[in-house]
Amino acid sequence: MMFADRMLSLCQSKNSRLVVGLDPHWDLIPASFKAGFTDGQVANLISGYLNNVIDVTHDHAVAYKPQIAFFEQFGLSGLTALLDVLDHLHHLQCPVIMDAKRNDIGSTAAAYARTFFGDDLLPPAFPSDALTVNGYLGSDGIKPFLKQPERGIFVLVKTSNPSSGELQDQALAAGNTVAEGMADLLEQWNGDQLGEFGYGNVGAVVGATYPEHMRTLRQRMPHSLFLVPGYGAQGGSAEAVRAAFDGNGLGALINSSRGILFPPSFETSGFEAVREAAVEAKTDINRILA
Numbered sequence: 254m255m256f257a258d259r260m261l262s263l264c265q266s267k268n269s270r271l272v273v274g275l276d277p278h279w280d281l282i283p284a285s286f287k288a289g290f291t292d293g294q295v296a297n298l299i300s301g302y303l304n305n306v307i308d309v310t311h312d313h314a315v316a317y318k319p320q321i322a323f324f325e326q327f328g329l330s331g332l333t334a335l336l337d338v339l340d341h342l343h344h345l346q347c348p349v350i351m352d353a354k355r356n357d358i359g360s361t362a363a364a365y366a367r368t369f370f371g372d373d374l375l376p377p378a379f380p381s382d383a384l385t386v387n388g389y390l391g392s393d394g395i396k397p398f399l400k401q402p403e404r405g406i407f408v409l410v411k412t413s414n415p416s417s418g419e420l421q422d423q424a425l426a427a428g429n430t431v432a433e434g435m436a437d438l439l440e441q442w443n444g445d446q447l448g449e450f451g452y453g454n455v456g457a458v459v460g461a462t463y464p465e466h467m468r469t470l471r472q473r474m475p476h477s478l479f480l481v482p483g484y485g486a487q488g489g490s491a492e493a494v495r496a497a498f499d500g501n502g503l504g505a506l507i508n509s510s511r512g513i514l515f516p517p518s519f520e521t522s523g524f525e526a527v528r529e530a531a532v533e534a535k536t537d538i539n540r541i542l543a
């Protein structure tokens with residue numbers, strides 16, 4: 254099944270648009286959880302925490318988004334933890350959107366695609382259903398990621414961070430902005446390779462912190478699934494992501510990482526507090542879909 258169709262079917266069957274971000278911020282992992290591990294057990298600590306999160310949230314989330322930087326920072330221990338988490342997600346049949354923001358010239362992009370998606374040469378080192386990608390290198394950096402219909406990409410279009418406008422909001426010679434120029438490329442890259450729901454496998458990252466951009470970019474990219482970070486911890490609200498959805502309440506996946514992983518009541522309620530945070534986010538987003 255095409256990646257986009259799989260995601261949208263899951264949105265319908267789970268009645269959820271929520272993606273849980275897996276970002277093991279070392280300083281935010283609760284002290285009470287860390288206390289159960291010794292200094293040499295970093296990999297077990299990280300995968301233990303995240304696998305507990307997955308166990309209590311997978312009924313409410315359509316996918317998980319590990320941010321690879323939070324694993325790479327621990328070297329081999331972090332990558333061991335990531336592999337363990339990916340294995341756990343695979344057994345629960347949960348889609349993985351790897352947030353690694355990769356790309357390069359075509360031949361190197363092919364090596365990145367192999368790393369996360371595998372090919373006829375090698376199995377994937379970090380098996381993922383989708384990957385975040387930098388579209389700045391143009392088509393030859395994108396094509397290697399589009400060889401397998403069951404895998405997708407999310408290209409950075411308008412990021413959620415405060416300084417994203419320094420370049421992304423600048424006008425091009427044609428009068429549109431850099432983000433809009435990127436959006437037009439995404440429409441080309443999807444072309445007529447659309448699934449049952451009318452979406453292609455080339456999705457867009459658009460931040461919840463810029464609701465005005467969300468509206469214009471949705472009009473410009475009617476065939477791209479939106480992956481929307483910035484909801485929750487960065488201040489984006491459900492109202493701010495409304496324009497990302499189509500008339501059927503589909504077309505966007507809303508990510509929350511810190512807001513779900515590290516609820517304030519963890520010390521009293523443990524992983525039940527994580528489950529409650531996921532249910533609350535799912536319900537909050539569903540409320541604007543009517």
Ligand SMILES: O=c1ccn([C@@H]2O[C@H](COP(=O)(O)O)[C@@H](O)[C@H]2O)c(=O)[nH]1
Nearest residue numbers: 320412413460482483486487509510511
């Ligand atoms: O524009 C972007 C692109 C990616 N991210 C990533 O999403 C999560 C957000 O985490 P929160 O804790 O929910 O703020 C994180 O992994 C970022 O690297 C983004 O925030 N904005």
